[in-house]
Amino acid sequence: MFSEFKNHINSNLPFLKKAKVLLAVSGGVDSIVLAYLCKFLGLDFAMAHCNFKLRGDESDNDEKYVFALAQKLNVEGFFQAFDTLNYAQENSLSTQMAARELRYNWFNDLSQQLEFDYILTAHHADDNLETFLINLSRGTGLEGLVGIPEINGNIVRPLLPFSRADIERYAVKECLGWREDASNASVKYLRNKIRHEVVPVLKGINPQLLQNFTKTITYLKESQSIVDDRLDEVLDIVVDSVDENCISFNIKELKKLSNTKAYLYQLLKAYNFTEWDDVYSLLDAQxxxxxxxxxxxxxxxxxxxxxxxxxxxxxxxILINNIEEQLEIENKMLSFSRVDEIDNNSQFSVFIDSDNIEFPLTLRKWQEGDYFFPFGMKGKKKLSKYFKDEKMSLVEKENVWLLCDASDAIVWLVGKRMDNRFRVKKTSKNILNITLR
Structure with a gap:
């Protein structure tokens, strides 16, 4: 297996040979074999082991075993114990999901602090098949059927092409010891139930199941790439605008698509929506x-x-107590300065008579019923009417900040228009310039 592993690294994951990597080692046969393969290949790696404190002495003995292995291979080892049950309860998670979250959060923290380029896990082909069947049983789209990615950001799974049988045969041949997790034999969890009760039946029907499954995954990934290419084309058509707060989709263009509901799912699936009928109904909603x-x-x-x-x-x-303050608003800086003379007022720079305002000022979002006296006009105007006249979208209206004085009178629609009541007159002695950069 070593020669096949070496060829796979050279052909598909050559970047690992020059990288600093963190290897997740549980003590099971797959992670132990991966540790030896990395050592034999000469990779620059350290080992990380999580003790979830779920199996008493067994968990502690797993940690001791991995610690001894790190010393034997002469690589650095990192070890962390977790109160998994308490974490699961506090965060309303299943034990398995809590362990997964704790594990990957710690791995990522280690990677950032110690500058590891990649995190290696020992997932293999049987894990991939089980994940496929789990997703299939729960109902999923194409993305749930393409299996576990071999590379996902900084997570790399070098054993993914190899079966559990391949890995165990190599461990026995090379006389490599490992730890058995007794909980893996239980069918309490869905993955174990599929592993012990479903997959053996499928392999009995077709002994080439794993090889054929690997081909199917390849075909599905090719189909996914076609879908992704098409989505890129559709995005160019249906996206009306993009800014730091909002993405706008053109409903008319969406409705021209052959299967609008399917496209909406593909376009929005990354944003954690679950009520897809409600999403689709928005197209014709008020x-x-x-x-x-x-x-x-x-x-x-x-x-x-x-x-x-x-x-x-x-x-x-946000309260502003004096003119010395500077505030960051949505990646822009609001600043105040006293000046001797005025320049022209603009969207992003206004001059006001500071004798007319009383601190503290307040920076807030608009509310129904708000009104102001637009600079350059006579009389007052409701903000709702001003927004309508300016043809502002609902999101644009929600993102408008108001600078108000201590009486809550609007001084400036920040980045839009100032209030006429605070304009600088010929008799004004104290001039304040407020800018948004």
Missing amino acids: SGKQVFSTTHRLLKDRELLLLVDLSEESKDK
């Missing part, structure tokens, strides 16, 4: 209707669907 995912919201605004990142939204008020 303006203002919206659907939320855990991370985003999708909003109908006339002839557009607006995709907004929830993490970018903030409704908090």
Whole structure:
């Protein structure tokens, strides 16, 4: 197996030979074999082991075994114990999902702190088949059927082409010891149930199951690449605009697609939506209707669907106590300075009579009923009417910040228009310049 592994690295993963890598080692036969293969190949690697404290002495003995292996191979070892059950309870996760989250969070922290280029895991072909069957049983799209990626960001799985039988035969031939996790024999978990009760039946029907499955995965990945290419073309057509807060999709162009619902799923699946019928119904909904995912919201605004990142939204008020302060607003800087004379007011730079304002100032988002006296005009105007006249979208309106004085009178629609009540007059003695850069 070593020669096949070496050929696979040279042909498909040559970058590993010059990289600094962190190898996840559980103590099972797959990770032990991967550790030896990396050593024999001369890779620059360290080992990382997680003790999830789920199996008492067995978990501690796994840690001792991996520690001894690190010394034997003369590589650096990192070891971390977790209170997995408590973490699962606090975060409302299953034990398996809690262990996975803890494991990868720690691996990524180690990689960033110690500058490892890649994290290696020992997933193999049987793991890939089991994942395929799990996704198939739960219902999935094409992305759930293409299997575990061999390279996913900084995660690399060099054993993915090899079967569990290949790995165990190599371990026995080379007299490599390993640890058996007793929980792997239990059919309590879905993966183990598929491993012990479903896969053996399928292999009994077709002994070439794993080889044929590998071919199928290859074909599915080729189909996925065609879909991705088509999506790139569609994005150029249906995306109306992109800015730091929002992606706008043109509903008219979306409806021209042969299967709009399928395209919507492909376009939006990365944003964690689950209620796809509700997403599709937005196309014909009234303006203002919206659907939320855990991370985003999708909003109908006339002839557009607006995709907004929830993490970018903030409704908090910000107090400004003096003119010495500088504030960052959505990657721009709001600053104040006293000046002796005025220049022309603009969208991003206004001059006000500071004798007319009382600190603290407040920076806030607009509310229904807000009004101001637009600079250069007589009389007041509701912001809702101003936004309509300016043909601003729902998201654009939501992202407008208002600079208000202590009485909550609007001084400036930041980056838009100042209020006429605070303009500089000939008699003004104290002039304040406020800029947004």
